[in-house]
Amino acid sequence: MSNKIVLGLVLGGVLGILDGLTAWFTPAVRAGIVGIVLGSMIKGLIAGVLIGFFARKVHSLALGIVFGLAVGAFLAWIIAFMQHGYYFQIMLPGAMVGLIVGYATQKYGASSQLQRA
Amino acid sequence: MKFLPDQVVARLQTGMQTPDLSGTRYRALRPLGHGGMGTVWLAQDSILQRPVALKILTAENSSADLAARLMQEAVVLARLEHPGIVPVHDAGTLPDGRTFYCMKLVEGKTLDRYALKLPLRERLRLFQRIAEPLAFAHSRGIIHRDLKPANVMVGSFGEVLIMDWGLAKVMAGTGESSATGQVPGQIMDTIGESALAQQEGHVLGAIEESPEAKQEGHDMDAIEEPSLAKQDPRNVVDTAKLSSPAKQVSGHEFTRAVQGPLISGALAPENATAHGTILGTPGYMAPEQERGDVNLIDQRTDVFALGSILQYLLQEPPGSRQSEAYSRPLRAICAKAMSAEMSARYASVQELAADVGRYLDGMTVSAYRENIFERTVRLVSRNRVAVVLVLAYLFMRLLFILFSRH
Numbered sequence: 001m002s003n004k005i006v007l008g009l010v011l012g013g014v015l016g017i018l019d020g021l022t023a024w025f026t027p028a029v030r031a032g033i034v035g036i037v038l039g040s041m042i043k044g045l046i047a048g049v050l051i052g053f054f055a056r057k058v059h060s061l062a063l064g065i066v067f068g069l070a071v072g073a074f075l076a077w078i079i080a081f082m083q084h085g086y087y088f089q090i091m092l093p094g095a096m097v098g099l100i101v102g103y104a105t106q107k108y109g110a111s112s113q114l115q116r117a
Numbered sequence: 118m119k120f121l122p123d124q125v126v127a128r129l130q131t132g133m134q135t136p137d138l139s140g141t142r143y144r145a146l147r148p149l150g151h152g153g154m155g156t157v158w159l160a161q162d163s164i165l166q167r168p169v170a171l172k173i174l175t176a177e178n179s180s181a182d183l184a185a186r187l188m189q190e191a192v193v194l195a196r197l198e199h200p201g202i203v204p205v206h207d208a209g210t211l212p213d214g215r216t217f218y219c220m221k222l223v224e225g226k227t228l229d230r231y232a233l234k235l236p237l238r239e240r241l242r243l244f245q246r247i248a249e250p251l252a253f254a255h256s257r258g259i260i261h262r263d264l265k266p267a268n269v270m271v272g273s274f275g276e277v278l279i280m281d282w283g284l285a286k287v288m289a290g291t292g293e294s295s296a297t298g299q300v301p302g303q304i305m306d307t308i309g310e311s312a313l314a315q316q317e318g319h320v321l322g323a324i325e326e327s328p329e330a331k332q333e334g335h336d337m338d339a340i341e342e343p344s345l346a347k348q349d350p351r352n353v354v355d356t357a358k359l360s361s362p363a364k365q366v367s368g369h370e371f372t373r374a375v376q377g378p379l380i381s382g383a384l385a386p387e388n389a390t391a392h393g394t395i396l397g398t399p400g401y402m403a404p405e406q407e408r409g410d411v412n413l414i415d416q417r418t419d420v421f422a423l424g425s426i427l428q429y430l431l432q433e434p435p436g437s438r439q440s441e442a443y444s445r446p447l448r449a450i451c452a453k454a455m456s457a458e459m460s461a462r463y464a465s466v467q468e469l470a471a472d473v474g475r476y477l478d479g480m481t482v483s484a485y486r487e488n489i490f491e492r493t494v495r496l497v498s499r500n501r502v503a504v505v506l507v508l509a510y511l512f513m514r515l516l517f518i519l520f521s522r523h
Contacts, residue, residue: 025521089517092513096506096513099506103502107502
């Protein structure tokens with residue numbers, strides 16, 4: 001088991017990249033795929049750190065999932081707001097990624113005290 | 118000539134068996150169970166005002182040999198201070214000359230009566246708890262040698278106690294025994310078996326529970342449950358095996374093994390039970406124990422018996438469908454623990470319990486090499502929620518792709 005913040009960071013980053021890559025299937029935005037992937041990765045990294053930090057402080061699977069969902073949805077809303085559209089297409093996957101990271105950090109992340117022991 | 122009525126005879130017999138506790142702090146209340154060597158009585162400790170259990174030699178068995186054997190059982194138990202081992206409070210000789218020891222009164226059920234109603238996973242967790250006191254005893258150099266479901270008690274609050282250390286063996290070279298000046302590597306048998314008990318096919322050290330005790334749920338020391346014992350095929354004594362010349366118990370050897378110095382705690386080398394002596398319960402005895410290879414007996418002998426208990430716990434009620442109890446990893450754990458070759462078994466009960474723990478945690482067990490399909494199934498079932506979340510995400514993405522094309 002890895003540290004909760006590191007796990008959140010890695011998982012958020014990886015899922016963010018994968019999430020951004022799916023934009024390739026939308027011909028209208030294919031031209032800007034690099035920017036989308038980078039933006040999605042940064043969004044995932046920020047969400048991962050926040051969710052991992054929350055998981056370290058709050059040991060609750062349910063609260064971790066809710067927090068992950070909320071952070072993922074909020075960051076995705078910011079992106080969608082900057083894009084002036086595609087709210088549903090951006091926010092739903094973003095919220096899902098936050099939910100997965102929230103679950104994983106609570107379930108599989110080791111607390112720092114345990115790691116020191 | 119007029120014969121006495123049966124009731125009168127029974128009353129006289131009971132009167133003869135009732136121990137003389139005059140001048141002691143104990144007051145006998147009623148028998149809880151009886152076995153080949155002694156009877157366990159429910160008694161009241163008049164000073165501490167608490168019920169206790171007294172294991173007392175029966176009148177007809179009150180020879181010096183058996184007295185020493187009972188005392189040694191008390192000495193072994195007194196060495197083992199662990200929550201999973203019944204504590205001994207007192208030991209000595211009663212005014213009528215019978216040897217006794219006083220122990221905590223344990224209320225609960227024996228494993229064979231308690232466990233089979235439980236779900237499999239609870240049974241496995243219970244099994245892990247059985248291993249703890251046993252591991253402790255092994256760390257003190259004591260081998261139980263008569264582990265079986267009837268010798269494991271589960272208390273009212275789920276606490277597990279290993280009972281009936283009457284056949285326990287003290288390994289030389291441990292901290293305490295080496296202090297008595299034993300030769301390293303020498304094996305000391307604490308208890309032997311009376312030829313009489315063998316002839317009668319009695320399980321050694323086992324105590325038959327009295328009807329009153331059964332009604333009130335008191336289980337004292339090792340109590341036999343006849344009806345459930347019948348269910349377990351391993352409780353059937355293989356008379357053919359026992360009567361073979363190589364496996365017969367020598368009463369003389371037993372007598373030699375339990376001389377006086379044991380009471381003072383000095384385990385003299387001449388007390389070692391002779392090679393060829395069989396002690397234990399058929400079906401739960403390791404092959405080396407069945408052969409009477411006393412010199413080979415070590416903690417792996419208890420590992421075998423513990424494996425037999427695990428196999429017993431994996432039994433499903435008659436008519437039940439195939440269940441997790443038949444899973445290959447669990448069967449492999451049993452097979453490894455019960456391997457005929459000592460070297461092929463788990464080296465310690467901790468290793469066995471750890472493997473069961475790994476199974477419960479959905480991890481791979483050391484006893485079974487799984488193929489890629491089994492590993493995938495195990496990983497998916499262990500991380501079911503995560504798999505569902507990822508699949509849900511992928512499904513959502515797939516829908517987005519399909520809709521974006523239209």
